[in-house]
Amino acid sequence: MLNFESSPSFEPGRVYNRREDLHGHYGGQRQGGISTPADCDLIFLFTSAAGQEYGYRDEFRPDGTFWYVGEGQEGHMEMTRGNRAIRDHRADSKALHLFEGLGEGLVRHLGQAVCLSHHREDRPDVHGNMRSAIVFELAVEPTNGRDADSARKPTGDYKESSRKWWTRPQEELRALAVQPFPTSASEEEIREAAYRRSKAVKIYVKKRADGVCEGCGNDAPFHTTAGRPYLEAHHVHRVSDAGPDHPRWVIALCPNCHRRVHHGQVHHGQDGEQYNKRLASQLDEIELS
Ligand SMILES: [Zn+2]
Known part of the structure; x- marks a missing residue:
């Protein structure tokens, strides 16, 4: 079972100063795409347009999931450190929060996420050499639950025409x-x-x-x-x-x-x-x- 309840709430759509608002309060690595503060149940993921040049093409897919490329600038990606943290976040009871980098130290919260699964595919590394990259399949929650109309339950077959x-x-x-x-x-x-x-x-x-x-x-x-x-x-x-x-x-x-x-x-x-x-x-x- 997956669980979306938890953690300090960031507001989807809101812009934060990465250094002050995130690392200043919670700790965690100030550089890189995956930040794992030691003393709280949070993992910060950062995606940015700049990363696209290096084969980090994170993207929303037609099925509604978000594909997030793991860390490791060269060679085959390994399931260690930040990558392992994403894979195991549910077992470790850590909440994933996805942010989009806007430049100049600012990031926009896209929503809380859960990792559904991951796969490997060939993508170029920082030198342009093809290597095996880990791609995480995330479900991102952009509503924060606050707009929910609880009287309405989703209905109908999602595969309908x-x-x-x-x-x-x-x-x-x-x-x-x-x-x-x-x-x-x-x-x-x-x-x-x-x-x-x-x-x-x-x-x-x-x-x-x-x-x-x-x-x-x-x-x-x-x-x-x-x-x-x-x-x-x-x-x-x-x-x-x-x-x-x-x-x-x-x-x-x-x-x-x-x-x-x-x-x-x-x-x-x-x-x-x-x-x-x-x-x-x-x-x-x-x-x-
Ligand atoms: Zn027009």
Whole structure:
């Protein structure tokens, strides 16, 4: 059984100063992707866009899980130190917390995580040589449980068709989108919950947009083969767009707007970064009003 209850609560979506707020309070290694404070039941995981150059391509997967590449800059990764800490965190009763590096010592909390399993795959090391890397499959909890509508229990087969998903009413999709993981559940149940939430968020934001880009206000440029207006889900806080998250941070964009924002993020300082900030505040208005 997996357990999501525990530990000091960090707030998903909130920005922390890594050195002061995390290591200053809890200890742990100040450098690197995996930090294991000695005297508390916490493990900090850090993911960043910068790591992508070295084969550390952490990412949300279509099934709603997050794949996190273990530590070890060169040669085959070994199941020791930080890697072992992730693998054994449940047995050791340590809570995993995932943060995304924003640069200049700031990190954004993506949520508490549980390690479902791990596998090995070939990825380049820091010198570009292929080696065996350990990839952890995590379920990330972005809601902190606070949005839960406890009256609503997730319903329906999570494998049901997209068409069926689209017929769900908005309130139901939103309830599913913010449904926390059960506090105690099997690996299979957590995987299903992650998938269900990921699917619910994507469809919810597209239905919310109702055929109009939430960035520029233009109509979707064309319709899909299923007859629905074509828009793309964009995450205003994360580099990786896919995966489960919260309707508050996901906006439906036309392909032009989506390219614009990503182009600017890749080539630092261009308009996309500004544009993304504007989208984030637009989203606040849409979701909070
Ligand atoms: Zn647009």
